[in-house]
Amino acid sequence: MAELPRIVSVDDHVIEPAHLFETWLPARYRARGPQPLTAGIGQLAYIGGKYRITMDPEGPPTDWWIYEDLRFPYKRNIAAVGFDRDEMTLEGITRAEMRPGCWDPAERLKDMDLNHVEASLCFPTFPRFCGQTFAEAHDKEVALACVRAYNDWMVEEWCGDSGGRLVPLCLIPLWDVGLAVAEIERNAARGVRAVTFSEIPTHLGLPSIHSGHWDPFFAVCAETGTVVNMHIGSSSQMPAASPDAPPAVQASLSFNNAMASMMDFLFSGVLVRFPALRLAYSEGQMGWIPYALERADDVWREHRAWGGVRDIVPEPPSSYYYRQIYCCFFRDRHGIAALDAVGRDNATFETDYPHVDSTFPHTKEIALDHVRGLDEETVYKLMRGNAIRMLGLDLDRDRDRDQNRDRDGGRAATRTPGR
Template identity: 25%
Template sequence: MAQDATQLGQRDQQLSLLDADVHQRWADDEEIVQYLPERYKDDGLVLPALLYRNPGEFLRQDEITEDGGKPGSDLEKIVTDHLDKYDIDYAMLTGNSWFNLAALPNRDYAVELARAYNEWLVNDCLPVDDRFLGSLYIAPKAPEKSADLIREYGDHPQIRQVILPGGAEVPYGRPQYWPIYEAAEAHDLAVAVHPYSEGHGTSNPPTGAGAPNSYIEWHTVLGAYYMGQLASLVTEGVFVEYPDLRFAFIEGGYGWVPHFMWRLDKNWKGLRSQVPWLDEKPSHYIRNNVWFASQPIEEPERTEHHNQILEMMHADETLIYASDYPHWDGDDPSWGLPPMDEEMERAIKAENARELWNLPADPAELGEP
């Protein structure tokens, strides 16, 4: 599926920067609650909280709004301080990192929260700027109803992605989730995994060793959680069943990707009888169907080591730029990527994400909702 970066660059030079992870949030819970059905309005937003405290907080204090609101709650400020400042062609809105729908025990409530969020997204967020792209929220514990949500909102021209929280009760390759992938593929939407619910609510511990002690431990091993999800997706045959499905892993790093592909390919050679539906080696499906976001950027001691990681993971096909705005540890577009080959940089900053989300060069060409 992945197209040659040189061909893409020759065909279109208009897109220069796409951001895969911009966190917008509501200024007041009522912005979401107003879209809930009456039976849940008195409950408001009841969501599992992250159990690990970040001593540096999560949000940039310089992005607090003029009226003292939390960073990301003023969409016009996102436009001026981020999109306009860095000439960003498209920005994928990924929402509030505390919206932990996979960690809620009540499936019906989770579905209605997802619908309320999506109503807020399409009514109050996306109209602010045509460069905004939207990530639909769904409730993974209710796959059939989640597929209905995708069918309900998936034709909106700025909706280009369905987002899943990193933590879940069972891995995402299991057939119980396949209605979600069927609906996403049918609506030409990517599916993305983003850290939300690892280790809290009804989710499993965030490491194979159990519950970490501190935020530094939790944050460091997010890539291991993603390895488990990706191994499940590939070996369960999701990309065989849905060959046009495009999948992204956001905010989990990418230095682990070469090791993961090598190890899975090696094991496949000796254990392929367990996965007879895989006609190609596992790395083939990863290179054709999966993308990885750049934030948090890997920072080896020497630049050439980073370039080797890019080469080993075929980053000209698989890596997309993400800022994680307005989190304090985000990667600013002006310095977030280390020096690299010009062709590689063009692919990471724009062309790979354009393919992931199937975007026109001009946001005005997305069409009216």
């Protein structure tokens, strides 16, 4: 391999600037919308898999969002780049203490250049991974305006001057599927091809994907080529074992949410009804996928009569995975070792900037360590090609055209005359 292709990262994050809602929310909603505030943070407790955070005038200065009865602080572990490993804690942080690339798009592009990254898809922070913050709000009129304001900021400010390098990822109003369809259509009309969604909606008190409730949403995503992106934790809970286990247990089990969600989709009939729908699992890694697919296919063969899927899933579940689902990785040697089962056309790469798991600024070295020994075409697919295809990015068109021409020419040369 002559050189590692520049990476297209399908899972990064943005820290929202303090001016977001003041600038992008219509004036009539601003007093009731999210308000930025710098104030002290109290002692953080981790109880039963959930964080308990309070304000404390005597505590370390922290940047917060105040919205209805919500008090949302930014913490070091979500803006960790630039800190030593042992400083990546759950303490509060201000934007002034963060690396500017966390919230400034021009600085983000500079950090992407330092990190061998050409393009990046970024999940929200204050709205949470799929917009749960607004779904939980009491005043849904303001909440809808906030969803639209966030999307306008994402498309026009965060991504607008990046030359296509920052890829828009938009929210939907989760509480109303009709409004969600309208928001997909509004954003697709301006070129957005990615939306974030909950991996397990029932954990948010929403209907399940088996109910048919979300079919209009899935239909419009399929029609517009909008990829449904599901980040671990987008169900507002993470898998845990003992209720008094430390956060490290939760972090080690985080892939379980993606696995549970994927099984939900494989046996739901959603991918049967919407064959053009594409799903992307973010930060779930991929080493678990080969056995999950093996088990799903085995259950489909041996247990479908009593398992409730005989009439809704006509083909082995793995066939829908290979056709419609993408995974991603950044530290996963087991996934690379099982790449043929994971799918060379299904795996994408991420850097998780600026979270505590981020590979910044060593992403190139870490990626090389994983793909060394793979053929150049596979490396290209993993580092950027699959992501470009998944998101419909306007990158590498000359390369793809040349390869298609070469393949067509090769077929013509070997075609038997007269046939």
